[in-house]
Amino acid sequence: MAITAKLVKELREKTGAGMMDCKKALQETDGDLDKAVEYLREKGMSKAAKKADRIAAEGSAHIVTEGNTAVMIEVNAETDFVAKNDQFKSLLDDLANHILNQKPESVEEAMGQKLHGEGETLEEYITAAIAKIGEKISLRRFEIVEKDDNSAFGAYIHMGGKIGVLTLVEGTTDESVAKDVSMHIAASNPQYLSREDVAKEVVDQERETLKQQALNEGKPEHIVEKMVEGRLGKFFEEICLLEQDFVKDPDQKVKKYVESKGGTVQSFVRYEVGEGMEKRDENFADEVMSQVKK
Structure with a gap:
C-alpha cells in the first residue's frame, strides 16, 4: 500500500x-x-x-580516546539521578564510541547514522533508551580531536561528568601533563587559549570600559592610557588559558608550565553540562512526591 x-x-x-x-x-x-x-x-x-518538550539540562560529559583520536560528548537527561545509573552510562559509551569511529560532522548527521554502522540509528537507539529509562534524553554536542604521535590528550571528567575537558598538548607524549592542564581548565574556565584568539571587538569594548572606569576615578587623562593597558593585561590573564596562573603552581603561568615539560597547548574543549540551557525549577524529590500524590 x-x-x-x-x-x-x-x-x-x-x-x-x-x-x-x-x-x-x-x-x-x-x-x-x-x-x-x-x-x-x-x-x-x-x-x-x-517527553520531547520536557526540560533535560542534567546529564553527563563523557570522553573516549583511541589511538590518535578522541571525542567528548554531552548527553542530557532530566535528572541527576538518571545520569548516574548504569543504563545511562552504557548509553554514553555507545554514543561516544560510535562518534569516535564514524566521525559525523554534526549531531544531526550522527542521529541518522546506523549505530556502529549497523542495525538501528542513533535516533532510534536513544528513543528506545527513553522508553526504558523514563526520561527525556538527548545528544547535545560533541567534539572530535585528532593528534599526531608526538602529542598527548588530556582527558578529564570532573564531578562525575558535570564538567568535561579535552586538551591537546603538542611536543610531548606525557598524558599527565595534558591532564594537569585539563584539570586547571575545569577549575578556571578560560574562554580562550591565548590573547590572539580574543576577537578585536571584545578587546576594544573592554579597553573602552576600562578607560571610562579610570576617568570616573578621576585619573588624569595623560596616564589613563597606561593604566588601561595594565588593566587590560589583567583581563587577558582572567580569560586566556596560557596567561592564567597554573592552579597547581600559582607562581608560574600555564604556558610556562607546559613549556617546562617540552610541550605547547594546541587546543582545548570544556563542556559544563547544561550551560546555557533552561533549568528545571523543581528538584527530583519534589517530582517523586508529586507522582506519589497522584
Whole structure:
C-alpha cells in the first residue's frame, strides 16, 4: 500500500512520534493506522515523543580516546539521578564510541547514522533508551580531536561528568601533563587559549570600559592610557588559558608550565553540562512526591 503524507501526518498527530518513525511504522503495518499506533507503542516511540518538550539540562560529559583520536560528548537527561545509573552510562559509551569511529560532522548527521554502522540509528537507539529509562534524553554536542604521535590528550571528567575537558598538548607524549592542564581548565574556565584568539571587538569594548572606569576615578587623562593597558593585561590573564596562573603552581603561568615539560597547548574543549540551557525549577524529590500524590 502506498503511504501518503496525509496518513503519516495523521499518525504523527495521534502519537507525537517523529515523521520518519511514523512512515516506517506505516510501512511495517501495510498502512494500517491502528496497527501502526501499536507498533510505535511497542517500540517506545510514542512514549518518548510525549517527553520531547520536557526540560533535560542534567546529564553527563563523557570522553573516549583511541589511538590518535578522541571525542567528548554531552548527553542530557532530566535528572541527576538518571545520569548516574548504569543504563545511562552504557548509553554514553555507545554514543561516544560510535562518534569516535564514524566521525559525523554534526549531531544531526550522527542521529541518522546506523549505530556502529549497523542495525538501528542513533535516533532510534536513544528513543528506545527513553522508553526504558523514563526520561527525556538527548545528544547535545560533541567534539572530535585528532593528534599526531608526538602529542598527548588530556582527558578529564570532573564531578562525575558535570564538567568535561579535552586538551591537546603538542611536543610531548606525557598524558599527565595534558591532564594537569585539563584539570586547571575545569577549575578556571578560560574562554580562550591565548590573547590572539580574543576577537578585536571584545578587546576594544573592554579597553573602552576600562578607560571610562579610570576617568570616573578621576585619573588624569595623560596616564589613563597606561593604566588601561595594565588593566587590560589583567583581563587577558582572567580569560586566556596560557596567561592564567597554573592552579597547581600559582607562581608560574600555564604556558610556562607546559613549556617546562617540552610541550605547547594546541587546543582545548570544556563542556559544563547544561550551560546555557533552561533549568528545571523543581528538584527530583519534589517530582517523586508529586507522582506519589497522584
